[in-house]
Amino acid sequence: PPALLGLGPSPTLPELRSALGAELHRWSKNPRLAASLLGALGRKRLPFLAVQVLNLMHEDGVEVDVFHYTAAVAACEKSCEWQMALSLMCRMPLMRVLPNEYSYNAAISAFEKGGQWQLALGLLREMPERKLAADKFSYSAAISACGQSSRWERAVYLLQECPDRRVMPDEISFNAATCACKIGRQWERVVELFSLMPTRKLRPNCVSYNTAISACGETSDLWQWALRLLSEMARARLAPDILSYSGAISSCGTDSHWQWALALLSEMPQAKLTPDAISYNAAISANAGTRDQWELAFSLFREMAWVKLVPDRISYNAAISAVGNGGRWELALELLGEMRTKSLMPNKISSNAAISACEKGGQWQLALTLLRGMPPLGR
Numbered sequence: 001p002p003a004l005l006g007l008g009p010s011p012t013l014p015e016l017r018s019a020l021g022a023e024l025h026r027w028s029k030n031p032r033l034a035a036s037l038l039g040a041l042g043r044k045r046l047p048f049l050a051v052q053v054l055n056l057m058h059e060d061g062v063e064v065d066v067f068h069y070t071a072a073v074a075a076c077e078k079s080c081e082w083q084m085a086l087s088l089m090c091r092m093p094l095m096r097v098l099p100n101e102y103s104y105n106a107a108i109s110a111f112e113k114g115g116q117w118q119l120a121l122g123l124l125r126e127m128p129e130r131k132l133a134a135d136k137f138s139y140s141a142a143i144s145a146c147g148q149s150s151r152w153e154r155a156v157y158l159l160q161e162c163p164d165r166r167v168m169p170d171e172i173s174f175n176a177a178t179c180a181c182k183i184g185r186q187w188e189r190v191v192e193l194f195s196l197m198p199t200r201k202l203r204p205n206c207v208s209y210n211t212a213i214s215a216c217g218e219t220s221d222l223w224q225w226a227l228r229l230l231s232e233m234a235r236a237r238l239a240p241d242i243l244s245y246s247g248a249i250s251s252c253g254t255d256s257h258w259q260w261a262l263a264l265l266s267e268m269p270q271a272k273l274t275p276d277a278i279s280y281n282a283a284i285s286a287n288a289g290t291r292d293q294w295e296l297a298f299s300l301f302r303e304m305a306w307v308k309l310v311p312d313r314i315s316y317n318a319a320i321s322a323v324g325n326g327g328r329w330e331l332a333l334e335l336l337g338e339m340r341t342k343s344l345m346p347n348k349i350s351s352n353a354a355i356s357a358c359e360k361g362g363q364w365q366l367a368l369t370l371l372r373g374m375p376p377l378g379r
Contacts, residue, residue, distance in 0.1 A: 042075030050075040074106040082114030112145035120145035147180025155180035190215035217250030226251035253286030261286035284318040294326025324357025332357035
């Protein structure tokens with residue numbers, strides 16, 4: 001009812017009773033109507049209001065079943081209110097309401113969004129004890145929860161456990177596991193899991209490809225595979241996005257294949273993509289490692305302002321490294337000073353790149369003098 005939404009996110013029970021009016025009487029005859037309202041409150045991101053509706057139903061003697069509680073837990077999940085979801089799950093048995101698979105899945109997903117991997121895993125393990133069958137949704141959420149908390153080993157273990165539990169993992173399950181390995185910087189595992197997907201008759205999606213391509217950017221000798229994956233996306237009728245290109249550009253930088261990095265950056269507008277700061281940073285870094293390409297890297301750095309992109313600390317660090325490798329120590333120090341005018345505190349990488357530039361130019365005393373006069377470095 002419109003009057004209900006006008007109460008705000010946290011009305012009192014008397015206010016709620018007044019707003020619902022005759023609706024409560026209709027619920028007594030048809031409790032499913034209440035479940036529909038609870039679902040609508042979840043979609044509107046009003047979990048506390050959903051819980052208050054449950055409280056009012058109990059107080060006024062309206063039948064409350066597992067569907068009502070599950071809708072309320074789902075409302076908490078949509079708003080990342082994992083504590084409220086936990087409270088509802090604990091309260092259900094006390095109210096003689098037995099949670100079902102959907103209740104558990106909604107709660108596990110709430111814990112995933114709240115970064116509560118232990119609670120998510122606890123509920124997953126509790127399901128068989130309640131004679132409830134965990135499914136791919138249960139496992140995917142639990143895998144993601146472990147991954148977001150840097151528990152990549154547990155995430156991979158859960159994925160491997162699925163067949164033993166008669167659960168067929170899908171693309172979401174694999175993506176959750178590969179993302180977990182990415183967060184844990186287990187790049188070889190990312191590549192391994194991505195390669196497993198076709199053998200399980202699963203079709204990788206954009207998330208799958210982007211995660212695998214980004215792994216190539218962190219592992220030497222895989223730049224060609226990154227380019228192949230980028231081309232493969234088009235054949236699979238998947239549109240590469242900025243993350244796809246940025247990851248591929250970054251992979252070219254690991255082995256100093258700057259020509260490919262530059263070609264990919266130039267190709268982005270043709271793919272109707274506007275390069276962002278991440279794309280430029282990857283391209284600058286790809287050109288920063290060789291003495292002969294410092295001018296190109298510096299040109300890309302300056303080009304960011306022309307295309308209305310604001311260089312960040314990563315941009316400056318890559319540019320300082322590039323000009324330093326080109327023997328332009330004075331330009332490196334100029335960029336270091338420029339960072340401060342842009343409210344960017346140089347960090348250890350910035351100062352190390354500047355020191356290296358001065359060392360290569362034989363200006364170590366000047367570098368030490370300038371660096372000693374700098375305020376404390378940012379991290």
